[in-house]
Amino acid sequence: MITKEMMIKNILKNKCPNCSKGKIFNETNIYLNFRRPKMNNRCSNCGFNYQKEPGFFFGAMYVSYGLAVAQGILTYLIASQFFSERFDLRIIWIIALVLILLSSFNMRISRILWIYLFKEYRN
Numbered sequence: 001m002i003t004k005e006m007m008i009k010n011i012l013k014n015k016c017p018n019c020s021k022g023k024i025f026n027e028t029n030i031y032l033n034f035r036r037p038k039m040n041n042r043c044s045n046c047g048f049n050y051q052k053e054p055g056f057f058f059g060a061m062y063v064s065y066g067l068a069v070a071q072g073i074l075t076y077l078i079a080s081q082f083f084s085e086r087f088d089l090r091i092i093w094i095i096a097l098v099l100i101l102l103s104s105f106n107m108r109i110s111r112i113l114w115i116y117l118f119k120e121y122r123n
């Protein structure tokens with residue numbers, strides 16, 4: 001039985017939703033890695049199929065979008081504390097920079113979250 005804490009840990013550690021041992025992305029660093037992502041098709045440990053069907057990760061874009069919006073709002077809320085005006089246009093550049101820096105992480109974590117969302121689904 002996998003607890004919620006273990007599941008969150010596995011998601012952040014890029015581990016297979018089925019056995020918690022195999023890796024989803026081949027790279028060790030999924031956080032600030034701007035190299036081309038190398039995703040495994042199946043778990044190296046239990047053979048769990050990550051890509052359920054062709055175009056399965058299309059839906060992960062919605063997760064990625066949601067994450068980017070949340071990160072953008074959060075960045076705005078933090079950055080606006082350092083400016084006297086409420087809508088200083090310089091904040092847009094800060095948000096853009098933060099989102100560019102987080103883009104590689106968002107791309108990977110959105111796919112991992114998508115795999116975890118549909119881990120019970122078998123085709």
Ligand SMILES: [Zn+2]
Pocket residue numbers: 016017018019020021022043044045046047048
């Ligand atoms: Zn596995």
